Amino acid sequence: MFGKKRQAVDNRTTQTPVSLDGVKKSLTNMNDAQIDEHETISGIKVNLIYIKSLVDNERLNEAIVKPLIHDRSISVSEAIISSIKEKVYTLDEAKEALLNGHILLNEAVINEWWAIPLQSPLSRSIESSETESILYGAKDSFSEQIDQNITLIRRRLPIMELKSESFTIGSLSKTTVVLLYIEGLTNPDFITIAKEGINNIDYDFFTDSSQVSALMEKGNNSVFPQFQQTDRPDVCARALGIGQLIILVNNTPFALIAPVTLFDLFQSPEDYINRWVVASFLRVIRYVSFFLSIVLIPLYVALTTFHFQMIPLQMLFVLTESRSKLPFTPFWEAFIMLIILEIIKEASLRMPTKAGQTLGVIGGIVIGQASVEAGFASKVLIVLVGIAAIASFLVPNYLLTKANTLIQFILLFLASQLGVIGIAMGLIGILSHLNSLTSLKQPYLAPLAPLYMKDWKDVFIRGPIKTAKERPEYLKPLKKWRTSRRN
Amino acid sequence: MRKGVRTSILAFTLICLLLTTSCGVRPENNLIEEIAPVIFWYVKKGENKNLKISTAVPPILKEKKQLFSLQVNLLKQGAKDFNLIYYREMKVGQLRMIFIDEQVAKKGIAKIVDSLLIDPDTSQRLFIVIVTGDFEGYLKKQMKDKENAEYYLYRMLKHYEDQNQGELTPINLHEYKKMLYTPYTDPYIPVFKADQQNFSYEGTAIFKKDTLVKTLTKMDDQVFQLVGTDNYLKYLAIPKLSVVLGRVHTAVDFNLNSSYSKLFIKVKMMGRLEDYQGENGMNDKNIEKMKSTIEAFMEERTKKLMKKMQHMHTDPFQIGTHTITPFGKTLTDKEWYKKWENMDIDVKYELQLGPLPRESK
Known part of the structure; x- marks a missing residue:
C-alpha cells in the first residue's frame, strides 16, 4: 500500500522500529491525537492510536472498537475483520499512516502493529464546474478528494489499461499526486518524462496543481500555461482517450493535462456537443476574440498616434471629436483604462456575490460613463476596452485569459512607440516565444509547427466526428486509429 | 540548438522580413x-x-x-x-x-x-x-x-x-x-x-x-457611359423619342479589321421600359417598332460621338488596345492615332427590353 510512497521518503529516513513510546513521543502536543487502551473479552490488551480530526469516529466505534471489545478471539488480527489491514514495522510507516487517516492498532503484549484506513469522508458533493461551465453535456466536476476524482474518470474509462501511479510530493504537505494514462495508447516517452518531472519535484508545500505544473514546466517565465488545468472529468477522459496523460493532485479539484498545445487551450467541451459546423464557427470566433483582445487597444493607440491615414474617414470624425478635449495621449488614456479594468476584474473575483451588482454599477456607469463625461477617456476607447474585455473571456482557459492581459500591455507599449510596426514586432516576438515553448518536451505550437496537416481537422475548426478517425498525430499515440476496425 | 537561440533566430528572421516591406520603424507623430x-x-x-x-x-x-x-x-x-x-x-x-x-x-x-x-x-x-x-x-x-x-x-x-x-x-x-x-x-x-x-x-x-x-454632356455623356465604361445607367432618357429606359446594361464588342481601316461596334443593350410619353399604344408591334427606333437613334449618336473623338485625336474608349496581338508588331502611338482619325465606323445596336409588368391595350 505504501510501496510507491516509500520511494520518495525512505531514502532520507532511518528505519526505526515502531514502538508505543516512539509513537507517543511523535504525538506530543497534538491535542487531536488519541491513544485508547482496550481489553478484549479474552483479555488481550490493545492500543488504538489515531488522530481524531482525520478519522471517521462513527466507523471507528462500529467497525473496530465494538468488534474488538466483544470478540472472543485469541488474537487481534482475527478480531478485526477488515479487508484492508496492513502490518506496520517502522516508526515512519506508523507516522505516515496516522497522518493519512489510518488507525494504528497495537497488540501490546506481542508488540504487533496494524494500520487500518478509516479516513473521515470530509468532502463536498460533486458539483457542476464553475470555471468551465457548459449548457449541454456532463455537469459533474472534480472535488478536492483525489479518490473521488479518480472514480469520476474511471467511470468514463472502465478499462484495465487505465493505469494510475501514485506519488507523494511536498515535505510538509505530503500531497498525493496520481499520474493517469492509458497503457498501450499513451506514448511511453510522455509517461517517462512526467514521472521524472514528478520525482524531481523538491518543495515543501502544495496547495494546487498549478504549483506542480510550475515545477514541472521548462518555460517557467512564460505567461502561457504549458499544462492544461481543468476540473472537468469528461475533458480528462477525452484527453486520456487521445493519448494525453492526466496528473491529479490531492486537495485540489484541478487536474493537469499534458502534453498540450496552445490550440488545446481554445477548446471547450461543448465543441464536441454542438453540431460540427456550429462548433467550428464558435472555435473560429474564439481565436478571433483572443486576437482582438490583445490587439484592439494597441491598434487604437497606434492609429490615433501615428497612422491616422488608416482610419476610415467616418471613424476619424468620431475619433477626433472624441479625443479633442482629453488631457492624456492615447497611450496613457488606454493604459489607465486598462489598469482600471484590471482592478474591476480583480475586485469582482474577490467580492462576495451579493456585492457584484454594486461593482457592476460602479464599473459600468461610474467609471465608464463618468470618465467620458469628466474628460479622462474617449467614448471610442471605452467601447473598445469593453469589447476587448468581453472578447478575452471567450477563451475557455482562464489562465490564458489572464495571460492575454499582460500581452496586451506589452503590445500597447510597443504600439505607443513604433505604431503598427511595433504591434507586428510584438506579435512576431510572441510567435517566436510560443514556438520555443514545450509541454512535456512536445512542441507547443503543434500541429501548426511542426506541421501535422491531418490533425488540422480538430484545431482551428472542429471537423465532423465521422472524419476524425485518427488520434492526433502530434501526440504520437501507440494506437493511431479511433475505430476498432482499423486497429 | 538552445531554445533561446532558436527563438532569437526566428524573431530576427521575421522582423527582417517585416522590414523588407519598407515599413519604417520611426513613425511620424500624427496624434x-x-x-x-x-x-x-x-x-x-x-x-x-x-x-x-x-x-x-x-x-x-x-x-x-x-x-x-x-x-x-x-x-x-x-x-x-x-x-x-x-x-x-x-x-x-x-x-x-x-x-x-x-x-x-x-x-x-x-x-x-x-x-x-x-x-x-x-x-x-x-x-x-x-x-x-x-x-x-x-x-x-x-x-x-x-x-x-x-x-x-x-x-x-x-x-x-x-x-x-x-x-x-x-x-x-x-x-x-x-x-x-x-x-x-x-x-x-x-x-x-x-x-x-x-x-x-x-x-x-x-x-x-x-x-x-x-x-x-447630356446624351453624349450617356452614350459614353454605356459604350466607353463598365457602368450601367439607372435611367437612359431619350426625350426625342419620348422614352426612358431603366437599368440599362451593355455588352460592347469592338472589332477592327485587319488593316485597321474599319471599326465594328456591336452593342448589346439590355434594359426595361420605364417611361413612355408617346402616342403609340404599347402592343407588341409598337414595341418592336420602338426598339428599332431606339436602336437606330443610339447607333447614330454613338457614331457621332466616335467621330468627335476621331476629330479630337483622342481615344478614351481604348480602341487602340484591340490592335495588340500576340507576336504581332505593335503600333506606335503616332501610327495608331493616324489610323484612328481615318477609320470608318460601323455601329450596330441590339436592344433587349425586359418584360413589361402588364400589357397595355
Whole structure:
C-alpha cells in the first residue's frame, strides 16, 4: 500500500522500529491525537492510536472498537475483520499512516502493529464546474478528494489499461499526486518524462496543481500555461482517450493535462456537443476574440498616434471629436483604462456575490460613463476596452485569459512607440516565444509547427466526428486509429 | 540548438522580413487631436502663372471652418505654407478628393497628378474632379450652412464608384494614372459645375493625354457611359423619342479589321421600359417598332460621338488596345492615332427590353 510512497521518503529516513513510546513521543502536543487502551473479552490488551480530526469516529466505534471489545478471539488480527489491514514495522510507516487517516492498532503484549484506513469522508458533493461551465453535456466536476476524482474518470474509462501511479510530493504537505494514462495508447516517452518531472519535484508545500505544473514546466517565465488545468472529468477522459496523460493532485479539484498545445487551450467541451459546423464557427470566433483582445487597444493607440491615414474617414470624425478635449495621449488614456479594468476584474473575483451588482454599477456607469463625461477617456476607447474585455473571456482557459492581459500591455507599449510596426514586432516576438515553448518536451505550437496537416481537422475548426478517425498525430499515440476496425 | 537561440533566430528572421516591406520603424507623430487631416485640395489658376490652391480647415472638428487659399508655384509648396498659417499641422494622409479647375485642366494636369503619385502619404484612392465655375464661393456658402459639406461630396463620389452606376464617372488617381500612362488610351474625368448655390454634375471631361479637350454632356455623356465604361445607367432618357429606359446594361464588342481601316461596334443593350410619353399604344408591334427606333437613334449618336473623338485625336474608349496581338508588331502611338482619325465606323445596336409588368391595350 505504501510501496510507491516509500520511494520518495525512505531514502532520507532511518528505519526505526515502531514502538508505543516512539509513537507517543511523535504525538506530543497534538491535542487531536488519541491513544485508547482496550481489553478484549479474552483479555488481550490493545492500543488504538489515531488522530481524531482525520478519522471517521462513527466507523471507528462500529467497525473496530465494538468488534474488538466483544470478540472472543485469541488474537487481534482475527478480531478485526477488515479487508484492508496492513502490518506496520517502522516508526515512519506508523507516522505516515496516522497522518493519512489510518488507525494504528497495537497488540501490546506481542508488540504487533496494524494500520487500518478509516479516513473521515470530509468532502463536498460533486458539483457542476464553475470555471468551465457548459449548457449541454456532463455537469459533474472534480472535488478536492483525489479518490473521488479518480472514480469520476474511471467511470468514463472502465478499462484495465487505465493505469494510475501514485506519488507523494511536498515535505510538509505530503500531497498525493496520481499520474493517469492509458497503457498501450499513451506514448511511453510522455509517461517517462512526467514521472521524472514528478520525482524531481523538491518543495515543501502544495496547495494546487498549478504549483506542480510550475515545477514541472521548462518555460517557467512564460505567461502561457504549458499544462492544461481543468476540473472537468469528461475533458480528462477525452484527453486520456487521445493519448494525453492526466496528473491529479490531492486537495485540489484541478487536474493537469499534458502534453498540450496552445490550440488545446481554445477548446471547450461543448465543441464536441454542438453540431460540427456550429462548433467550428464558435472555435473560429474564439481565436478571433483572443486576437482582438490583445490587439484592439494597441491598434487604437497606434492609429490615433501615428497612422491616422488608416482610419476610415467616418471613424476619424468620431475619433477626433472624441479625443479633442482629453488631457492624456492615447497611450496613457488606454493604459489607465486598462489598469482600471484590471482592478474591476480583480475586485469582482474577490467580492462576495451579493456585492457584484454594486461593482457592476460602479464599473459600468461610474467609471465608464463618468470618465467620458469628466474628460479622462474617449467614448471610442471605452467601447473598445469593453469589447476587448468581453472578447478575452471567450477563451475557455482562464489562465490564458489572464495571460492575454499582460500581452496586451506589452503590445500597447510597443504600439505607443513604433505604431503598427511595433504591434507586428510584438506579435512576431510572441510567435517566436510560443514556438520555443514545450509541454512535456512536445512542441507547443503543434500541429501548426511542426506541421501535422491531418490533425488540422480538430484545431482551428472542429471537423465532423465521422472524419476524425485518427488520434492526433502530434501526440504520437501507440494506437493511431479511433475505430476498432482499423486497429 | 538552445531554445533561446532558436527563438532569437526566428524573431530576427521575421522582423527582417517585416522590414523588407519598407515599413519604417520611426513613425511620424500624427496624434489625431494635433493635426488637421486635409480631405480635399482645390487647384485653380493663380496670378503670374502660379497655382492657387485651397482647402477647408479644420475639416472635421466642430470649430468654425475656414477656407484657406495660397498662391504657389508647386503643389507641395502649398502643403508646407498652409502649416505656417494654421495652428494645426495639415496632413494629406486622408486626402480623398482633388478638384481641378477646368482652366488648369485645359493646360494639362500631368504635373499635379505626378506630384500626388510620388507622395507616399497620399492614397491612390483619391477622386479627381474637374470643376467649372465658382467652387470657392460654393464652399464658403456651404461651410456657413452645413457641417462637413466636403465630406458629403466625397460620399457622393464614393456612392457612384461603388455601384458602377453611370450617373457619374468617378475616377480615382490610380485609374487616371493607368489611363494616362497606358498606350492607346486617353483619360476621362467627371466634370462638375459650381456656383454659390449648387454643385451639379455636368458630364465627362475627355482628355488628350493630360489635357482636357472636350466635355461630354447630356446624351453624349450617356452614350459614353454605356459604350466607353463598365457602368450601367439607372435611367437612359431619350426625350426625342419620348422614352426612358431603366437599368440599362451593355455588352460592347469592338472589332477592327485587319488593316485597321474599319471599326465594328456591336452593342448589346439590355434594359426595361420605364417611361413612355408617346402616342403609340404599347402592343407588341409598337414595341418592336420602338426598339428599332431606339436602336437606330443610339447607333447614330454613338457614331457621332466616335467621330468627335476621331476629330479630337483622342481615344478614351481604348480602341487602340484591340490592335495588340500576340507576336504581332505593335503600333506606335503616332501610327495608331493616324489610323484612328481615318477609320470608318460601323455601329450596330441590339436592344433587349425586359418584360413589361402588364400589357397595355
